[in-house]
Amino acid sequence: MSPIRYILRYALPYKGYIVLNIVFNLLYAVFNAISFLALMPMLEVLFQKGKVPTEMPILNESIAYRDYVFDSFRFRVAQYAENNSLKALMFVIGVILITFFLKNLFNYLAVFFITYLRNGVIKDIQTTLYTKLISFPASFHSNNKKGDTISRVTSDVTEVQRSFLSVLEMLIREPLTILFALVAMFALSTKLTLFVLIFIPVAGWLISIVGKSLKSRSERVQKEQGELLSYLEESLTGIPIIQIFTAEKTFNRKFTAITKRLFNFSNKLQHRESLASPISEFLGVSVIGVILFIGGRLVLVEQSLSGAEFIAYMSLAYGVLTPAKSMSRAIYSVRKGNAAAQRIMEYLFYQPDIQSPKNPKKLPDFSKEISFNNIHFSYGKENVINGLNLTIPKGKSVALVGSSGSGKTTIANLLARFYDPQKGSITVDGVATNKVDLHELRTLFGFVTQDAILFHDTVKNNLHIARPNASTEELNEALAIANAASFVKELPNGIDTVIGDGGNKLSGGQKQRLAIARAVLKNPPVMILDEATSALDTESEKLVQDALQKMMQNRTSLIIAHRLSTIKSADEIIVLDKGNVLERGTHEALLAQNRMYKKLIELQSFN
Numbered sequence: 001m002s003p004i005r006y007i008l009r010y011a012l013p014y015k016g017y018i019v020l021n022i023v024f025n026l027l028y029a030v031f032n033a034i035s036f037l038a039l040m041p042m043l044e045v046l047f048q049k050g051k052v053p054t055e056m057p058i059l060n061e062s063i064a065y066r067d068y069v070f071d072s073f074r075f076r077v078a079q080y081a082e083n084n085s086l087k088a089l090m091f092v093i094g095v096i097l098i099t100f101f102l103k104n105l106f107n108y109l110a111v112f113f114i115t116y117l118r119n120g121v122i123k124d125i126q127t128t129l130y131t132k133l134i135s136f137p138a139s140f141h142s143n144n145k146k147g148d149t150i151s152r153v154t155s156d157v158t159e160v161q162r163s164f165l166s167v168l169e170m171l172i173r174e175p176l177t178i179l180f181a182l183v184a185m186f187a188l189s190t191k192l193t194l195f196v197l198i199f200i201p202v203a204g205w206l207i208s209i210v211g212k213s214l215k216s217r218s219e220r221v222q223k224e225q226g227e228l229l230s231y232l233e234e235s236l237t238g239i240p241i242i243q244i245f246t247a248e249k250t251f252n253r254k255f256t257a258i259t260k261r262l263f264n265f266s267n268k269l270q271h272r273e274s275l276a277s278p279i280s281e282f283l284g285v286s287v288i289g290v291i292l293f294i295g296g297r298l299v300l301v302e303q304s305l306s307g308a309e310f311i312a313y314m315s316l317a318y319g320v321l322t323p324a325k326s327m328s329r330a331i332y333s334v335r336k337g338n339a340a341a342q343r344i345m346e347y348l349f350y351q352p353d354i355q356s357p358k359n360p361k362k363l364p365d366f367s368k369e370i371s372f373n374n375i376h377f378s379y380g381k382e383n384v385i386n387g388l389n390l391t392i393p394k395g396k397s398v399a400l401v402g403s404s405g406s407g408k409t410t411i412a413n414l415l416a417r418f419y420d421p422q423k424g425s426i427t428v429d430g431v432a433t434n435k436v437d438l439h440e441l442r443t444l445f446g447f448v449t450q451d452a453i454l455f456h457d458t459v460k461n462n463l464h465i466a467r468p469n470a471s472t473e474e475l476n477e478a479l480a481i482a483n484a485a486s487f488v489k490e491l492p493n494g495i496d497t498v499i500g501d502g503g504n505k506l507s508g509g510q511k512q513r514l515a516i517a518r519a520v521l522k523n524p525p526v527m528i529l530d531e532a533t534s535a536l537d538t539e540s541e542k543l544v545q546d547a548l549q550k551m552m553q554n555r556t557s558l559i560i561a562h563r564l565s566t567i568k569s570a571d572e573i574i575v576l577d578k579g580n581v582l583e584r585g586t587h588e589a590l591l592a593q594n595r596m597y598k599k600l601i602e603l604q605s606f607n
Helices: 003-037 039-047 065-081 085-133 138-143 146-188 190-211 214-237 239-244 248-273 276-300 307-348 408-415 438-442 459-464 472-481 485-489 508-522 538-552 587-593 596-606
Strands: 369-379 382-393 397-402 423-428 445-449 526-530 556-560 572-577 580-585
Touching (some): 003 039, 003 307, 085 146, 085 307, 146 214, 190 276, 214 248, 382 408, 382 556, 397 408, 408 526, 408 556, 459 472, 459 508, 472 485, 472 508, 526 538, 572 587, 587 596
Parallel strands (some): 397 556, 397 572
Antiparallel strands (some): 572 580
């Protein structure tokens, strides 16, 4: 499907506005033609060259319909003026003002209603994009730059609005304007009008030749804008690191290189695009020159056209050439918008590897166990997990320990179906997790990570993410369990305090305890803790660890930890190395084995 056809599908819910736009554009086109024809009797009054009929003409076979209409108007002017030229002039000027007022009123109303369509389509596209983006798996977001994604949702969508939807308006208004103007021009002179009809497709063909390269150039510009946004987002996130390592010059150099490439591509695109106006202007002036020559002959030599009719005709011809030039420039807009729309469609048509099955099985109530059965997983060519078998009984806590890169976090991500294993299966009470509805599966889990992910909102709204309908009492209870109630009360507006971007107005321990409170509020059957205390100081760790112990009471837990002192009470500890299980057992049993676990304990004790 072509991008423009696909984008226009989003216009269907606004078809009522399209109908109103067509109606008012039709009226605009009619009064546009009338407003130019109304000039003719004014000129005749001014120069007293018109043939004023002495009686109201009668329409019959002996009189052309064109002459009947014009003579009827001349007679009405003469009747009203009663041989008073100044009064006749005032009457004709009044008619012209009324027609121009109505023309512009209908034009405004047409634009008024099409605005709802243009902005509505953009709103719907951005909403659809956002809905899909937050449903895409972690693998998608890890393989795509944030800045490029933001660029597609913002600048690419804006480009579609400026190009396709502006063209949509032109496709309605301009052809109608040209149609009614041509009808009036044919009424005045068939010979001159046939020439104008030959010019329009020739001009369009010449413009299209220049516009052929716009699509590829526009794609490069959109891509570089995505690169710029990606680098800007990374730089703003890493400002402390940039400054502490005095790397400002390095980052400035890289950013300058990106802006230079964008500068060059934008110049090439806009240079080509700017050809539309001078080319169409020159072609327009050329055709006006030929019309002046041919029309002049009709007036001066053949005398088949009066001076007033010729001036009115020239006004109508200009009224045709202006929308014709607009439509030729629209070719450029379509080609630019085509590139942006294709980038948007890549996301709209993207089918993630991880999604709910078409006919999902019912998720069990989780009364027995979660099982990892011969799990194999790799990131590209890098093997991370090799043949893992693991059982987490309901109500038990299982801890995963090992060096960085041993596969601990990957196991947690597989359980939540952020990724799927290449081989093997994960089951809940015997039902494979990839056979049940994805949303339903994730209701089983609460997640607390090393980096507490909070949003630029109030404490209350950050908690409500877990349960939007939670009462104030339930919020306070969750905060109390997470040892967060005391510091929340001390915030300027308490639970209604905005905590800043990523919670940057809070300390690390405070952010982590809010994340725990959010998980507690969800009250899931299974809690996943991914190194929830490893980034905290000793005092904060104690408070957070106490909160975690409260949270895990009578709950199934999968704990990932570097600080082994925090998992001594786990029902089972799994020691991993490069995706393989080296040891498993309780804290005491593993110490007694005097192998890798004991060495890790001794290393941390020594440190």
